[in-house]
Amino acid sequence: MNWPAFWLTVRLAAIVSSLLLVIGIPIAHWVTYSRWRWKFLVDALVALPIVLPPTVLGFYVLMALGSRSPIGRWWESLTGHTLAFTFEGLVIGSLIYSLPFAVQPFAAAFSGVDPRLLRASASLGQSPIRTFLRVVLPLSKTGLVTGFALSFAHTLGEFGVVLMVGGNIPGVTRTISIDIYDRVQAAEYSAANTTALILLVVSFLILSMVYGINRRAWTMGAWK
């Protein structure tokens, strides 16, 4: 078992899902409440990583981060190195890759909040921001946990984007899915099996938790 790769992956997933909580909530808020006529284009854009081959996504992220792109040059002038083939680059690639897995459960939870509660909050003198913080967010707890857990699990198992953006640098960008690929290439099937099994079990546990809390919310009402 390649523990450095394991911990690197867990660290990556934790950072990405936490950042997605911060980035995903405003995006989900906008998606839920915007009445812009072209909103569906944004919906499609957010959902794109679900259907796009990870290599395609990884390819464009790599291009965007490389020293030929403005973003890459800006980062280079700031830090002295490029984003490509770094842990930070992996984080950026994974953020985009797992975005829909956070935004969609968040948005579903927000739109599930009874609009009458929002009206009541407004008539009690609460601004839209405060209403969101004091009514919508607490009532969307299940959706927030679901989005966090799904983006965590999804990042744990990513392969294509990591390979494109991060390459395979031990301790920096070598995640467990890449480790498994390496072991199989080297015909070390038993080592590959151990790692694969751990990934399988962890992913199953996370998904069980997600479905578990959603089922409880379903049978008992979000709040008893």
Place this chain on the structure above:
Amino acid sequence: MTEGPANLPVSSDLEVRIRKRFPHPDGTFHLNVHFRVKSGFTILFGPSGAGKTTVLDCIAGLSSPDEGRITIAGDDLVDSERKLNVPAWKRRIGYVLQDLALFPHLTAEQNVAFGIHDLPFAERRRRSREILRTFRVEQLHGRYIGEISGGERQRVALARTLITEPRALLLDEPLAALDRRTKSHIVEDLRSWNRAHNVPILYVTHSREEVFALGEQAIVLDAGRIVAQGPPHEVMRAPRLETVAQLLGVENLFDAVVIGMHEDRGTITCRLNRGPVELETPLVHAKIGSKLRLGIRAGDLLLATEIPHGLSARNIVPGKIRKLEQRDVIVSVLVDCSGIEFEAHLTLAARESLHLSEGKNVWIVVKTYSCHLMSA
């Protein structure tokens, strides 16, 4: 039309003048109302679909009128000429909906303190406990909304709105689901609260009972327009417009023709539905041959099992009971008087003591002033 400067001595009045049209399954709905509400209870009465809730939504800022002006205590909330539309959360208008919309993730006390979040904790607690006490639900402060009864929820919802010290209070049938006793207790608590605060309270209902029980003023709304306005006993007791009569549930409505004028005694004689029945009714502006509509409330009819004498009532009509039906605590009696059917409402005790049954001969007694004439 331009208006002069606002009346300078600032009153607490709520003035509403709005027009709004929106698509509706039965064609475009036009709302066009203008009214002024003083402090105290004003009832907004009308059938469902009359536009009552839309009026409240516009006042609260949850919906926007197409044009018009809404003013509270001399302060403009909406003025379409100036393109002014104050957002709901800045209006300080209390709004309690029928479904209450209490926050399920908060306790009763947290719900009540929701609108005074800016105050320090101790002050928040003091005020929320105090208003829970006013509404006699202080013992529930730690309970979640799912754990308390319907009547208690209504009290919590009222307390949650009143604690914000609104400049006007809008109540959209918040007590409709409650039994009469609970309702009258809550209304009493609401009245005592308003003795100290003196704000206009606009109370929406479609129950005529509530109009008399609560209102100092009543506004009758039908199909987006105000059809009557004034003290409840005037608006409700002497309907001049048939829409009002139908809303009020005047059970007996007839076509009538004026066949005699008696200016000397202040009455006229009308013949019903061209049939043989003639009734003496109050004098109205009419001529012999005028066609009118005549309404009599079922509760205003008396029944006698023998020809009554020595009565002040001018109208005594013989008939036969066609049908007896018990509804809740009243008995509805259909009496056929030479082809014209009257509906009378009696108490259970009256049915017993008169031994009423179907087919029995009776006499209907109608006071002149129980006959309400409307233009046809």
